Amino acid sequence: MIVIYDVLYGPIWCEDIPDWDFDEDGEAFVLVCRVWDADENKLIDDEVLFETLDEALEVIDHFREQKKPFLIIDDEDEEEEPYH
Numbered sequence: 001m002i003v004i005y006d007v008l009y010g011p012i013w014c015e016d017i018p019d020w021d022f023d024e025d026g027e028a029f030v031l032v033c034r035v036w037d038a039d040e041n042k043l044i045d046d047e048v049l050f051e052t053l054d055e056a057l058e059v060i061d062h063f064r065e066q067k068k069p070f071l072i073i074d075d076e077d078e079e080e081e082p083y084h
Contacts, residue, residue: 002072003036005043007063011056029056048072
């Protein structure tokens with residue numbers, strides 16, 4: 001699970017980033033976001049990858065309308081403890 005608290009900049013097309021070593025599994029757009037790092041128990045700035053421009057823009061639009069965190073949950077997260 002990724003908990004996003006703010007979008008700092010983006011979206012950026014991965015191929016426009018010099019020396020970017022991205023997986024070619026479909027993820028193509030990057031947002032630099034303030035996210036919760038559960039291991040460090042603090043907010044950090046990190047890149048979050050999205051498969052489509054629409055998905056990245058959905059996160060940007062979310063923070064234009066409200067300040068609540070945006071949760072990204074994938075299939076692997078089903079076994080993790082819920083976010084508190």
